[in-house]
Every structure is written in structure tokens, then in C-alpha cells.
Amino acid sequence: MSDFTFSASIVVDSSPEVLYDMVSDVTRTGEWSPICKVCWWDEGGGPVVGAWFTGRNELPERTWETRSEVVVADRGREFTFVVGGSFVRWAYTFTPCDGGTELTESWEFLPAGLAMFQEKFGADAQKQIDDRTAAAHSSIPATLAAIKKAAESN
Secondary structure (H helix, E strand, O other): OOOOEEEEEEEEOOOHHHHHHHHHOHHHHHHOOOOEEEEEEHHHOOOOOOOEEEEEEEEOOEEEEEEEEEEEEEOOOEEEEEEOOOOEEEEEEEEEEOOEEEEEEEEEEOHHHHHHHHHHHHHHHHHHHHHHHHHHHHHHHHHHHHHHHHHHOO
16 A cells, blocks of 8 residues: 555534544543554643643554544544554544534645654565555545534434
């Protein structure tokens, strides 16, 4: 794989503000993410620009934690964070539409992340990058569907 960006959207029968409040509460991420099972704010943080949180990711073959920094926190419009401060960008945007809100989740493997993988994994870097890319492509639609289900069941 060589496509280092991916996004998908879903229409949710909910307001942008309600969806933003759900998604920006990273402590709820485990409710809808197939990979990230739990997140917590570092040092009493919250969904504001500059706040950091830690997430625990789990796959059958491994478990790992990452720290991420919130880079956009615009209630009802966009919530974005960057893993490791410069490695991978995850964004959620909220657009009013007929039927509620178009929720879009976007992922981008940033140049610093690609370089870090080259340094960390050497000859195995491309396989590791491909694995992470495939995971993003499969998990984003699943995450969006789970957020929709949670939002519409309230």
C-alpha cells in the first residue's frame, strides 16, 4: 500500500454538537474503535488544543500505547489529534446535513511517522506501514458505524 491518507463519512441522526461531545471525550473511544480499546487524558486534560492523552491499542498479535496531542478542538465542527505529536493525524469533522450530521473520520500517516517507522523497523518498515494503513482503512468504517449506533440509540 502507498496511500497514506484515508477518510470515510456517515450520516448520523444527531446534532454536530452532540457528536462532537461524544467523539472528543476520548475516554469513550473504546466504545466504538475496533483497535483502540481505552484512552485517558494525561494530567487531568480534556478536549482542548494542546491537551495530551494516552490510548491503548490491541490487536491479536500485540498491544501498545500511544500518546496523542489535540491540535483542533472546535466544538460541533472538528476534533483532531496527532499521535506522537507528529506521526499520524486523526480528524473528525461534523457537517450539518439532511438527516442530521455528516460525520467524517480522516487518517493521515505523516512524513515524521513514516521516518520513525523506517528508523524503528528497518527492513520491516514497509510491512509495518502497510499493516497500519490497512488497519486504518478497515477500522474507520467500523468506527463510524459504531458511533452512529451509539448516537442514535440515545
